[in-house]
Amino acid sequence: MPIIRSEPAPSLDRIESARHKDIDRDTHTDIAFDWVAGLNATGREREDALRRLHALMVRAAGHQVWRLRGLLADDSPGTIEDIVNLVADDAMTALLGKLDTFEGRSRFTTWAFKFAIYQAGNEVRRRQWQHRQVELRDVATPADPSPGPEHHAEAGDLAVELSRAMHAALTPHQRRIAVALLVDEVPIDVLAERLATTRGALYKTLHDVRSRLRAHLVASGHLDSQGGIA
Amino acid sequence: MSGPAARLTSQAVQALLLDTEPWLSCEDCFHLLDQHVEAVLDPDARPDPAFVAHLAGCPACAEEAAALAALIARPPEG
Numbered sequence: 001m002p003i004i005r006s007e008p009a010p011s012l013d014r015i016e017s018a019r020h021k022d023i024d025r026d027t028h029t030d031i032a033f034d035w036v037a038g039l040n041a042t043g044r045e046r047e048d049a050l051r052r053l054h055a056l057m058v059r060a061a062g063h064q065v066w067r068l069r070g071l072l073a074d075d076s077p078g079t080i081e082d083i084v085n086l087v088a089d090d091a092m093t094a095l096l097g098k099l100d101t102f103e104g105r106s107r108f109t110t111w112a113f114k115f116a117i118y119q120a121g122n123e124v125r126r127r128q129w130q131h132r133q134v135e136l137r138d139v140a141t142p143a144d145p146s147p148g149p150e151h152h153a154e155a156g157d158l159a160v161e162l163s164r165a166m167h168a169a170l171t172p173h174q175r176r177i178a179v180a181l182l183v184d185e186v187p188i189d190v191l192a193e194r195l196a197t198t199r200g201a202l203y204k205t206l207h208d209v210r211s212r213l214r215a216h217l218v219a220s221g222h223l224d225s226q227g228g229i230a
Numbered sequence: 231m232s233g234p235a236a237r238l239t240s241q242a243v244q245a246l247l248l249d250t251e252p253w254l255s256c257e258d259c260f261h262l263l264d265q266h267v268e269a270v271l272d273p274d275a276r277p278d279p280a281f282v283a284h285l286a287g288c289p290a291c292a293e294e295a296a297a298l299a300a301l302i303a304r305p306p307e308g
Binding site: 003050059060063066067068105106107109110111113114117118121135136137138139142153158159162163166179180182183184187188189198199200203207208209210211213214217223227 | 232233235236237238239240242243245246247248249250251253255256257259260263264265267268284287288289290293297298300301302
């Protein structure tokens with residue numbers, strides 16, 4: 001729904017400048033605040049803690065959405081504000097569900113910020129790709145049979161050897177995930193959403209892909225034991 | 231969800247052959263993100279090799295670490 005304004009919207013630079021002044025003013029009091037006690041309290045003490053926590057989430061979400069605004073087709077102040085508020089609400093819900101896992105190994109504010117930064121990145125990348133189709137492509141099969149390492153220096157084309165290795169050492173699923181993430185540069189959380197899986201599961205697939213390819217190319221003599229080009 | 235077969239760019243070759251050992255999952259990276267980012271900003275702290283390797287191989291987690299570091303490193307203004 002479009003936002004109707006009676007006055008011209010402030011420029012993004014002015015919004016960012018004002019936001020930074022608010023951040024600097026609040027930072028020291030937020031670090032000193034006993035967040036766990038406040039959020040586990042009842043009544044007005046808890047309400048105050050929740051209000052302050054939401055402000056913390058808005059601050060971190062604003063920071064990350066601002067950093068990633070170049071990915072958005074619409075980076076108008078109204079849209080950015082909508083995203084920040086949506087992300088802050090989602091991040092606050094996620095944080096409160098994990099509150100009992102806070103172990104005090106960092107400042108509470110740093111721990112809290114990461115929830116909003118994570119949600120903000122996901123939301124911006126989701127919007128960036130919302131009208132784009134994700135294709136799961138295989139790797140092209142090199143036409144020529146694989147030469148030995150003695151021919152590799154002459155050919156000078158590690159990409160060809162790597163393509164062969166991908167067909168020899170990887171499953172079709174592994175190849176398609178690797179191509180989507182590393183050739184087509186589909187963001188990992190966008191791909192996870194489209195495939196109804198998780199960022200962690202896709203990263204594990206990618207980690208296995210890398211390990212298999214390096215081992216295959218070391219065994220074939222195209223990489224040395226340290227992973228450098230032989 | 232399929233298309234013409236892909237040819238590997240030099241950038242993709244580098245990314246595919248990246249050594250991301252020691253292993254660290256995205257879930258563990260997120261769990262440890264706050265303390266590792268605070269440690270990274272401490273000049274006396276030693277970076278965790280698994281954390282560093284994970285950020286090298288996972289652009290999304292690396293972006294989040296950079297954003298968090300930038301947020302908490304902002305010097306107060308007078």
